[in-house]
Amino acid sequence: MHKQGRYRGLRPHPEKLGVIPLEPGEVSRPVRVRASAQVHDWLKGFTAAELGQLLTQVWQQEAGQGLQGHRKPRKARAGAAEGSSRGAEIAINSPLTLGTVPDDLQAHHMVIVEAMRQGAVIQQDHQGRWKLTGQGTSRTLKPATVEVLTRLGILQ
The missing domain is CATH 2.30.30 (SH3 type barrels.)
Known part of the structure; x- marks a missing residue:
């Protein structure tokens, strides 16, 4: 498609609108986080790049402890209680x-x-x-x- 099609309203320099192009090797995806409202309020103060740095640090710490890869999502059992059964301590x-x-x-x-x-x-x-x-x-x-x-x- 050309400029007459779906890209006709875009400006040639998105940086002027505050959009920062991704670096080579970077990917941007929406991620759902299931946490308390306080955690979400705390996360609102981060930019996408800062959140990426935070998650990269956590991932590197886990990889350094021999925990390679990522955690696989698990489906909750039907009728299972919300939250964890482990004590907060x-x-x-x-x-x-x-x-x-x-x-x-x-x-x-x-x-x-x-x-x-x-x-x-x-x-x-x-x-x-x-x-x-x-x-x-x-x-x-x-x-x-x-x-x-x-x-x-x-x-x-």
């Missing part, structure tokens, strides 16, 4: 440490505690699953189990 991707262990702890929780005493760690993988790894142990834990152990002060 649990930091994603940082290993949990062992706190005070009560004497009357259930046997299936005590197995986890014993593994941690022998050097195993509980940490989220790049897909958000809780893993108990180390000392020849590698198993996935239910989020509810991690939540209970955190609520009891066993995991910190």
Whole structure:
């Protein structure tokens, strides 16, 4: 198509309107963010380039920790509650440490505690699953189990 077609109203220099052309290798796409209103208010203060820099830094930090690629989107189960079942005090991707262990702890929780005493760690993988790894142990834990152990002060 020529200038008579769909481009007829465009000006030859979009920079004069404040549009900054993309650099080679850059891509601009709309991204949906599901977060609180406070987070969205905070994000409004960033330009597209600043948001790109922020996300690039986070991506590089994860890549530096051995978390390559990106998180795959997961579909929510039908009827699943909104939000996460994990406590707000649990930091994603940082290993949990062992706190005070009560004497009357259930046997299936005590197995986890014993593994941690022998050097195993509980940490989220790049897909958000809780893993108990180390000392020849590698198993996935239910989020509810991690939540209970955190609520009891066993995991910190």
